Amino acid sequence: MTKGTEMNDAEQRAALVPGSISAVINTRNAALHLDKVLSAVAPWVDQIVVADMDSSDNTVAIALRHGAVIVSLPALGFPEAGIPAALEAATGEWVIRIDADEIVPRPLAERLVEVVGHNEADVVFVPRRNWLAGRPFEHGSFGPDNDRVPRFFRQGFMEHVITIHGHHRPAEGARVLQLADEEGWRARGVFLEHFSYLGVGDLVTRAVRYSGNEAEQMASASRRRAFFRSLVYIPVELFGRMAVKRGWKDGRVGILMAANSALYSAIRAMHLAQRLWFADDDEILRIYEQRAQELQAAWEHED
Numbered sequence: 156m157t158k159g160t161e162m163n164d165a166e167q168r169a170a171l172v173p174g175s176i177s178a179v180i181n182t183r184n185a186a187l188h189l190d191k192v193l194s195a196v197a198p199w200v201d202q203i204v205v206a207d208m209d210s211s212d213n214t215v216a217i218a219l220r221h222g223a224v225i226v227s228l229p230a231l232g233f234p235e236a237g238i239p240a241a242l243e244a245a246t247g248e249w250v251i252r253i254d255a256d257e258i259v260p261r262p263l264a265e266r267l268v269e270v271v272g273h274n275e276a277d278v279v280f281v282p283r284r285n286w287l288a289g290r291p292f293e294h295g296s297f298g299p300d301n302d303r304v305p306r307f308f309r310q311g312f313m314e315h316v317i318t319i320h321g322h323h324r325p326a327e328g329a330r331v332l333q334l335a336d337e338e339g340w341r342a343r344g345v346f347l348e349h350f351s352y353l354g355v356g357d358l359v360t361r362a363v364r365y366s367g368n369e370a371e372q373m374a375s376a377s378r379r380r381a382f383f384r385s386l387v388y389i390p391v392e393l394f395g396r397m398a399v400k401r402g403w404k405d406g407r408v409g410i411l412m413a414a415n416s417a418l419y420s421a422i423r424a425m426h427l428a429q430r431l432w433f434a435d436d437d438e439i440l441r442i443y444e445q446r447a448q449e450l451q452a453a454w455e456h457e458d
Contacts, residue, residue: 171310174271175201177247181237183208183230185255186217188350192258193221199264200251206241214255238315245310252306256351257283262344266334267307276332278325279307282346287408288354295402295409299346303335306347355411359418382431385424393417 178196182189182205193203205218206226215225226244228237242250249271253259263281270279282299285292292298305313305323312329325331334345352361393413396402402409429435434442 171248172201172246173248175247176249176251176268176271177202177204177245179204179206179238179241179245179250179252180255181206181208181235181241182210182214182218182255184210184212185214186210186212188256188258189214189217190220192253192255193218193223195259195261196251196253196264197221199268200247202245202247204241204244206237206244208237235316242310242315247310249307249309252308253347254349256349258348258350260344260346260348263334263346266343266345270307270332275330277309277312277329278305279332279334280304281306282335282340283349284346285349285351287352287412290405290408291348292405292408292412294400294404295412296396296400297351297402297409297412298405299341300335301400303333304347305331359415382424382427385420385427388420389417389424392420 176199178193178200180189180192180203196203203218203221203223204226205215205223206228207215207218208228209230218225224244226237226240228240231237238252241252251259251267267279267281270276280303283302283304284299285297285302287297292302294300296302305325308325308329312326313323314326315323334340337345340346393416396413396416397409402413405412433439
């Protein structure tokens with residue numbers, strides 16, 4: 156725990172400050188947007204917690220300028236892995252959990268403060284508008300109508316799934332509020348702004364990194380089953396996001412994102428195929444090192 160002592164859930168909830176709000180952010184080399192992200196929460200939260208995963212840029216310095224509590228973590232590979240440590244350091248009864256590239260607009264902040272003041276819910280699903288190549292998604296699975304995330308909650312009322320892109324869900328008995336079901340929410344700007352990707356290079360870089368980590372998690376159960384499931388996901392991602400989720404309404408940027416989702420599944424399937432039929436990266440490195448040593452030894456023993 157934060158003070159070096161172990162507490163159960165009931166004791167931890169009792170130690171929280173009633174009615175207070177903590178902003179919790181997991182970071183790794185997140186300096187690009189972080190100053191604006193923290194500036195958008197500092198005026199209305201009581202505490203900022205930044206759980207940093209061994210950043211090499213000035214992420215921590217930016218966080219300290221905003222008075223954040225810093226939780227130092229090793230590089231765990233994906234943001235969700237740092238959630239437990241970040242929440243452990245949060246002293247607020249309520250938590251707004253955001254990514255380091257998500258900005259909370261003022262109308263959304265004011266609505267969330269109302270939720271606390273009127274005790275309207277225990278978990279709030281917040282609409283999120285994603286961006287790619289300088290353009291927002293207004294439709295499809297990446298538009299705010301469909302991308303609803305449980306990011307505001309009373310501590311103890313959320314079940315956090317610590318996997319890549321894990322689907323966090325309200326605890327049993329939690330009162331749930333869907334902001335996207337309220338009249339006029341979109342016109343008022345009651346949604347997160349998520350600066351998801353800069354462009355194609357950023358899309359591909361993240362697809363390679365996260366699909367590899369996700370494949371490793373999937374392979375820990377059944378490699379063969381995970382591989383064939385990933386193959387099925389390739390056309391599902393492409394046509395599902397374009398047709399079923401109406402991504403075509405976003406035009407070219409919708410096509411680009413659907414193609415990236417299919418690419419993500421294809422790369423994940425390739426990672427799983429490597430583990431299924433060849434070896435993981437560590438084992439491959441050992442094979443190369445052993446062969447290199449054999450080749451070196453042949454020179455050393457030459458007459």
